[in-house]
Amino acid sequence: MTGNATHETPGPSEAPLRVGLVGYGLAGSVFHAPLIAATDGLVLDTVVTSDEERRAQARAEFPGVRFAASPQELWERADELDLIVIASPNRTHVPIATAALEAGLPVVVDKPIAGTAAEARGLAALAEERGLLLSVFQNRRWDNDFRTLARLLADGELGEVQRFESRFERWRPQPKGGWRESGDPQEIGGLLYDLGSHVVDQALTLFGPAALVYAESDVRRPGAAADDDTFLAITHVNGVRSHLYVSATAAQRGPRFRVLGQSAGYVKYGLDPQEADLRAGVRPAADRPWGEEPEELWGRIGSGESPLTGGGTPVRTLPGDYPAYYAAVADALRGKGENPVNALQSAAALDVLEAARRSAREGVAVKLSDSADTEEQPV
Numbered sequence: 001m002t003g004n005a006t007h008e009t010p011g012p013s014e015a016p017l018r019v020g021l022v023g024y025g026l027a028g029s030v031f032h033a034p035l036i037a038a039t040d041g042l043v044l045d046t047v048v049t050s051d052e053e054r055r056a057q058a059r060a061e062f063p064g065v066r067f068a069a070s071p072q073e074l075w076e077r078a079d080e081l082d083l084i085v086i087a088s089p090n091r092t093h094v095p096i097a098t099a100a101l102e103a104g105l106p107v108v109v110d111k112p113i114a115g116t117a118a119e120a121r122g123l124a125a126l127a128e129e130r131g132l133l134l135s136v137f138q139n140r141r142w143d144n145d146f147r148t149l150a151r152l153l154a155d156g157e158l159g160e161v162q163r164f165e166s167r168f169e170r171w172r173p174q175p176k177g178g179w180r181e182s183g184d185p186q187e188i189g190g191l192l193y194d195l196g197s198h199v200v201d202q203a204l205t206l207f208g209p210a211a212l213v214y215a216e217s218d219v220r221r222p223g224a225a226a227d228d229d230t231f232l233a234i235t236h237v238n239g240v241r242s243h244l245y246v247s248a249t250a251a252q253r254g255p256r257f258r259v260l261g262q263s264a265g266y267v268k269y270g271l272d273p274q275e276a277d278l279r280a281g282v283r284p285a286a287d288r289p290w291g292e293e294p295e296e297l298w299g300r301i302g303s304g305e306s307p308l309t310g311g312g313t314p315v316r317t318l319p320g321d322y323p324a325y326y327a328a329v330a331d332a333l334r335g336k337g338e339n340p341v342n343a344l345q346s347a348a349a350l351d352v353l354e355a356a357r358r359s360a361r362e363g364v365a366v367k368l369s370d371s372a373d374t375e376e377q378p379v
Contacts, residue, residue: 023088159263169250183225190226268299291320
């Protein structure tokens with residue numbers, strides 16, 4: 001379980017670590033660049049994009065930033081950089097990460113790190129061989145609701161958990177197009193690998209490895225080519241069952257979390273505010289609150305009655321803390337802390353995503369662990 005990352009402010013003699021950011025689309029401009037710039041000890045040095053509008057956008061927010069037209073330009077001056085962040089389309093993650101590691105540079109890769117678990121483990125092996133950091137940007141471990149749930153579980157507030165329900169639902173009846181909604185397998189698009197990377201990572205972080213996976217995956221919207229409405233059921237090795245929903249076609253959203261334990265349940269509606277704030281141009285700063293939500297959005301803990309009819313007791317939601325991820329990366333690069341999300345953890349999540357894809361395609365429950373007491377069988 002993950003809480004606020006503790007980190008040390010660089011000493012006066014420590015120069016900031018110079019970051020090269022590959023890609024300045026949604027991931028690069030909304031998440032990575034602002035969080036890098038807000039982190040003590042990191043400086044956004046170079047952005048890789050050949051798009052003039054994106055360059056102008058980056059230059060306006062980060063005066064003095066340099067630009068490159070291709071990742072190759074970064075490898076040619078690898079001695080001027082301390083970290084490469086890959087926020088380019090999914091299909092490019094493995095080749096760019098491989099090239100960066102071979103150039104001797106530590107790497108952060110946006111999720112999913114790769115299209116397959118085997119590729120993720122190959123990158124992990126290369127990073128270990130080179131003695132370099134390889135981290136995966138799983139920012140949803142620092143969502144406000146996830147942090148709150150992790151604390152409740154650590155404190156034993158729910159008793160032994162029996163079922164974990166997690167929903168990441170949107171209402172987007174018209175496809176936007178682009179590679180994220182492409183049906184080309186090479187693009188690694190669709191919600192299973194997009195939002196599914198988040199909900200699966202959260203489930204494994206909270207409840208441990210998966211033993212059995214079942215999934216239903218559909219293309220609901222006219223004109224869509226990739227899955228836009230997917231359900232996963234995971235039986236964890238410890239017996240907890242996770243029911244995970246990702247959808248772009250949810251006309252009415254369910255609770256973000258519903259967690260049922262032997263002693264009590266926890267229900268939380270609404271999304272963490274950090275993404276919306278970042279999209280709106282709000283930036284983390286030491287002199288103002290970050291990741292806070294109003295009391296009316298707090299989840300409730302209790303038993304015997306629905307929270308929608310007044311059941312349970314409000315639980316203050318801990319602040320979301322995306323900045324803690326890059327603070328932990330900076331500490332890890334300086335030898336002061338651990339890698340916050342390593343590639344082998346992401347490989348385990350990809351094992352689940354690959355099993356889910358097979359389950360949905362073949363109509364079987366897919367066994368991942370000898371601890372599962374159910375063989376693959378039609379469902």
